[in-house]
Amino acid sequence: VYKNLFQVPLPIPPNKEPLRTITSNGTQFDYYEVEIRSLEQQVYPGLSKAELIGYDGVAPGPTFHMTKGRQAVVRFINHGTQANSVHLHGSYSRAPFDGWAEDTTEPGQYKDYFYPNGQNARTLWYHDHAIDHTAHNAYFGQAGLYILHDPDELATPGLPQGDDDVGLVLASKRYNSDGTLWDPDTNGEVTSLWGDVIHVNGQPWPYLDVEPRKYRFRFLDASVSRSFQIYLVADQQDTVRLPFTVVGADTGLLEKPVSTSQLDISMAERWEVVVDFSSYAGQNLTFKNNRNVGADQDYVDTDKIIRFVVSSTTTGPARRWDSESLPTKLRTVPYPPPAKSATQVDRSFTFGRSGSGGWTINGVTWAIGPDARVLAKPQRGNVEVWELVDGGGGWSHPIHIHLIISRKGGARNAVLPYEQVALKDVVWLNTGETVRVIARFAPWDGLYMFHCHNLIHEDHAMMAAFNVTALTD
Numbered sequence: 424v425y426k427n428l429f430q431v432p433l434p435i436p437p438n439k440e441p442l443r444t445i446t447s448n449g450t451q452f453d454y455y456e457v458e459i460r461s462l463e464q465q466v467y468p469g470l471s472k473a474e475l476i477g478y479d480g481v482a483p484g485p486t487f488h489m490t491k492g493r494q495a496v497v498r499f500i501n502h503g504t505q506a507n508s509v510h511l512h513g514s515y516s517r518a519p520f521d522g523w524a525e526d527t528t529e530p531g532q533y534k535d536y537f538y539p540n541g542q543n544a545r546t547l548w549y550h551d552h553a554i555d556h557t558a559h560n561a562y563f564g565q566a567g568l569y570i571l572h573d574p575d576e577l578a579t580p581g582l583p584q585g586d587d588d589v590g591l592v593l594a595s596k597r598y599n600s601d602g603t604l605w606d607p608d609t610n611g612e613v614t615s616l617w618g619d620v621i622h623v624n625g626q627p628w629p630y631l632d633v634e635p636r637k638y639r640f641r642f643l644d645a646s647v648s649r650s651f652q653i654y655l656v657a658d659q660q661d662t663v664r665l666p667f668t669v670v671g672a673d674t675g676l677l678e679k680p681v682s683t684s685q686l687d688i689s690m691a692e693r694w695e696v697v698v699d700f701s702s703y704a705g706q707n708l709t710f711k712n713n714r715n716v717g718a719d720q721d722y723v724d725t726d727k728i729i730r731f732v733v734s735s736t737t738t739g740p741a742r743r744w745d746s747e748s749l750p751t752k753l754r755t756v757p758y759p760p761p762a763k764s765a766t767q768v769d770r771s772f773t774f775g776r777s778g779s780g781g782w783t784i785n786g787v788t789w790a791i792g793p794d795a796r797v798l799a800k801p802q803r804g805n806v807e808v809w810e811l812v813d814g815g816g817g818w819s820h821p822i823h824i825h826l827i828i829s830r831k832g833g834a835r836n837a838v839l840p841y842e843q844v845a846l847k848d849v850v851w852l853n854t855g856e857t858v859r860v861i862a863r864f865a866p867w868d869g870l871y872m873f874h875c876h877n878l879i880h881e882d883h884a885m886m887a888a889f890n891v892t893a894l895t896d
């Protein structure tokens with residue numbers, strides 16, 4: 424059992440800088456290189472170190488800060504031991520740069536990925552997507568934040584920026600008794616990897632020193648299988664759930680800020696929140712996690728995430744956002760038009776399990792082969808309603824549809840208040856739920872993946888493809 428809860432400060436991954444700017448045919452690209460290499464992490468004092476493989480040898484990888492309109496080329500050089508494929512989750516990348524599972528780069532090779540950075544400000548993340556080994560590779564360190572900024576977002580009143588804008592990458596992991604990381608591949612795990620150790624930015628149960636003022640936190644759940652229902656308490660009175668404000672989702676700012684006392688986040692989802700510590704000077708506050716979330720298995724400390732140690736006074740120059748309130752409208756969210764009737768379903772997909780134990784989408788697995796796994800051919804530019812159905816058995820499946828962004832609605836289960844004003848690229852299909860999403864299939868033609876983001880399910884073939892095409896289906 425890990426004993427040093429809230430003893431180690433939250434690590435902040437380094438910012439990634441471009442090596443140079445390239446001009447090609449009159450267009451400028453920022454050029455980056457990332458080396459995939461091993462690192463060691465001492466998690467349990469006195470035991471062996473865990474051997475990880477991370478981007479630039481850190482885990483999570485370095486954080487990219489991109490500006491809307493500045494295109495980028497990132498060379499990922501594989502110095503690891505396994506083939507990899509890099510997916511920039513949340514980007515409308517062209518299909519050849521989207522991290523297709525079988526487009527793998529072998530050890531000793533590299534691939535250059537082109538990222539258009541044409542979308543509005545949002546929290547993206549880059550992670551491994553290699554066929555059959557995504558869980559292993561992402562879990563052993565190949566995951567990092569990629570933050571896209573735009574002038575409107577940076578100018579938003581009351582929205583903390585810079586050092587007061589902190590990424591919190593959650594991951595739940597499991598260790599062997601010798602201190603090394605438990606490997607889902609060599610242990611033949613086929614259902615889920617819950618893990619008993621909650622990490623934030625790679626560190627089990629860290630703390631963060633904050634001042635009594637406003638901060639913005641960008642949550643990403645990079646766990647293989649664990650979802651969270653996050654709430655905030657002051658340690659002195661930990662039965663009272665404190666309010667905080669949800670301001671952003673997978674695809675950037677919400678239409679308006681929404682106050683909440685609980686934030687639901689499943690694998691690959693991102694939510695941005697603003698926490699105002701100004702009335703908690705000198706206190707400790709903790710983000711905690713509900714018990715019995717989704718299908719998850721709990722352990723002694725999986726109800727705790729990160730502690731904030733609030734200083735008694737503020738230091739340094741005043742921050743603009745501390746004297747401002749968030750606007751009632753954060754931005755005009757481009758919801759997929761037109762709003763189709765709530766009863767219209769263009770396609771329905773059931774996420775289930777076959778008799779032999781494999782994970783399936785409408786009975787199909789990725790392994791069925793290149794033609795049979797293409798389950799939809801949406802016409803480019805069309806708006807479609809997809810119904811996502813949990814096939815039963817007591818599992819929960821966060822569903823990621825590459826390329827597109829969608830709005831949740833018309834679900835059998837309640838849409839949470841902050842979800843009603845959010846655009847998403849992952850929707851959490853919880854146990855027993857049916858969820859409908861509406862999306863415009865654009866801007867590019869091409870073959871893209873959709874899958875469960877429980878990475879064990881994904882690796883065991885709960886993944887299929889759709890082909891966006893100018894032709895009619």
Ligand code: C2O
Nearest residue numbers: 510512691823872
């Ligand atoms: Cu975050 Cu297909 O992945």
Ligand code: CU
Nearest residue numbers: 820875877880
């Ligand atoms: Cu699943």
